[in-house]
Amino acid sequence: MLVLLVKQKKSVQSKKLIVHYIQSDHPMNRPHVIVNCAMSADGKIALPTGKQLRISSDEDMKRVYELRHQCDAVLVGIGTILVDNPKLTVKDSYVQNPCQPLRVVLDAQGRTPSDAFVVNDAAETVIFTTNQHIKKVHVQRGQVHACPETTQGILDLHYVLSVLFERGIRTLLVEGGSTIIWSFFHEHLVDEFFLYIGSLIIGGDQTPTVAGGQGIVSQKDIIPLHLCNLQQLGTGVLLHYKSRSS
Numbered sequence: 535m536l537v538l539l540v541k542q543k544k545s546v547q548s549k550k551l552i553v554h555y556i557q558s559d560h561p562m563n564r565p566h567v568i569v570n571c572a573m574s575a576d577g578k579i580a581l582p583t584g585k586q587l588r589i590s591s592d593e594d595m596k597r598v599y600e601l602r603h604q605c606d607a608v609l610v611g612i613g614t615i616l617v618d619n620p621k622l623t624v625k626d627s628y629v630q631n632p633c634q635p636l637r638v639v640l641d642a643q644g645r646t647p648s649d650a651f652v653v654n655d656a657a658e659t660v661i662f663t664t665n666q667h668i669k670k671v672h673v674q675r676g677q678v679h680a681c682p683e684t685t686q687g688i689l690d691l692h693y694v695l696s697v698l699f700e701r702g703i704r705t706l707l708v709e710g711g712s713t714i715i716w717s718f719f720h721e722h723l724v725d726e727f728f729l730y731i732g733s734l735i736i737g738g739d740q741t742p743t744v745a746g747g748q749g750i751v752s753q754k755d756i757i758p759l760h761l762c763n764l765q766q767l768g769t770g771v772l773l774h775y776k777s778r779s780s
């Protein structure tokens with residue numbers, strides 16, 4: 535059975551309604567997690583150097599900004615911060631009276647530069663790092679939060695989600711990069727997955743793909759998805775998946 539949750543969220547100029555559906559048997563001690571990614575027709579998400587390139591059509595850019603606007607928080611890994619220096623805000627040229635989501639960065643070694651856009655005062659930011667490196671990171675608005683590591687030496691995503699949930703975050707948009715997306719799938723923490731396929735080829739053996747990390751070992755480890763919808767969006771195609779357990 536689906537429960538309709540209607541949440542009111544205030545922005546400076548406007549109030550908006552966020553409507554999202556969550557299964558009643560979902561363990562609601564964590565936010566609803568949506569992964570969004572744009573890839574080329576050959577499955578790459580950046581240039582072979584790792585640098586960003588435009589894969590989304592204008593129509594898809596608008597969709598992504600609207601999705602950000604509707605989510606309570608948007609999360610990326612330190613790899614994406616160091617390579618792309620994203621602002622992770624909603625542009626008012628795409629969304630009128632935008633609501634800026636909380637920006638979340640996973641950065642175990644405290645490598646977020648003090649002049650990175652993500653730590654400016656355009657929106658609140660929470661950086662998760664280890665106790666050891668907590669003093670190295672600073673944000674203009676928000677917090678730096680100590681986070682335990684797993685036995686694999688990465689930040690514990692379950693802990694991250696529980697902290698965000700306690701802060702009132704109910705919808706979390708995970709925007710990358712490759713290693714972070716893998717970790718969320720591997721931990722079975724993804725509820726929805728939007729994948730835009732741009733009509734282009736990038737190539738390159740080392741070019742980042744949608745899900746990097748270690749990958750699975752055998753057929754029994756696959757992470758199955760349920761394809762809910764596909765549509766042409768500008769010059770590319772948008773796929774919408776749900777996890778099989780959601």
Ligand SMILES: NC(=O)c1ccc[n+]([C@@H]2O[C@H](COP(=O)([O-])OP(=O)(O)OC[C@H]3O[C@@H](n4cnc5c(N)ncnc54)[C@H](OP(=O)(O)O)[C@@H]3O)[C@@H](O)[C@H]2O)c1
Nearest residue numbers: 572579580584611613614641642689710711712713714717
């Ligand atoms: N096309 C798209 O839609 C899109 C969107 C975003 C990014 N990208 C591309 O993705 C690439 C960056 O991906 P990336 O894999 O290098 O970096 P990433 O996924 O952004 O960040 C990975 C880093 O996050 C840290 N981390 C902390 N906790 C983690 C956890 N639980 N699981 C995994 N990582 C954790 C690790 O560094 P520490 O150990 O130092 O913490 C790890 O190396 C760039 O080429 C960028 O352009 C593409």
